Amino acid sequence: MNDLADRRREEKERRRDEILDAAAAVVAEVGFEGLTMGLVAQVARVSRALTYTYFKDTQALQWALCERGLDLLLGRFITACTGTTTGRAKLEAMGGAYIAFAQSEPVYFGALAHFEAHPGDASCEWCAADDKVHRFMTDAIREGMADGSIRADVGDPDAVATVLWGFMHGVIQLVASKAPVLEQRGITPQRLFEQAMAMAGAALQVTP
Numbered sequence: 001m002n003d004l005a006d007r008r009r010e011e012k013e014r015r016r017d018e019i020l021d022a023a024a025a026v027v028a029e030v031g032f033e034g035l036t037m038g039l040v041a042q043v044a045r046v047s048r049a050l051t052y053t054y055f056k057d058t059q060a061l062q063w064a065l066c067e068r069g070l071d072l073l074l075g076r077f078i079t080a081c082t083g084t085t086t087g088r089a090k091l092e093a094m095g096g097a098y099i100a101f102a103q104s105e106p107v108y109f110g111a112l113a114h115f116e117a118h119p120g121d122a123s124c125e126w127c128a129a130d131d132k133v134h135r136f137m138t139d140a141i142r143e144g145m146a147d148g149s150i151r152a153d154v155g156d157p158d159a160v161a162t163v164l165w166g167f168m169h170g171v172i173q174l175v176a177s178k179a180p181v182l183e184q185r186g187i188t189p190q191r192l193f194e195q196a197m198a199m200a201g202a203a204l205q206v207t208p
Contacts, residue, residue: 012054063126065107074132077094089149095168096197113173141154164200167196171196
């Protein structure tokens with residue numbers, strides 16, 4: 001009986017993932033504003049009614065994409081921090097990982113950006129995933145303050161993590177939305193990212 005229940009649960013999870021994959025594909029083509037349950041059902045090759053079994057509306061789909069994006073980002077953070085020896089080195093690794101995530105996973109970065117602009121009533125699952133990423137950053141800040149790689153007077157770790165996130169997120173969005181203007185000024189995306197990382201690092205640096 002347990003085996004049957006397990007198979008049913010696995011099948012439900014697989015079907016949910018397939019519908020979410022389809023939603024990501026639709027967003028990649030038409031953006032979040034064009035996301036509809038009908039299009040998702042068409043891409044997933046399931047009935048429209050079945051999509052409502054797993055997601056009550058398009059907003060629930062968007063929340064789920066955001067949750068998945070945060071889970072992917074946390075995985076990249078963990079990988080990037082492997083082998084680092086200080087809290088500051090971890091934060092620098094996370095900054096690079098976030099830039100790489102935005103460039104290689106535009107749909108999921110877009111999901112994060114979309115809900116920062118239109119938060120609504122975030123689901124508990126989305127909040128839990130966001131908290132995990134935030135805690136990973138604050139742990140690195142506390143570690144850096146303890147090991148001497150981050151100034152002890154930098155501020156409250158929760159506030160610092162939030163500011164760093166907002167700073168890097170804004171720079172990444174600026175590169176995406178103002179590319180022609182930046183090009184006119186002779187500023188490449190790489191140069192802007194390097195400048196942002198340098199400025200963030202300077203704010204954390206221990207004064208001799």
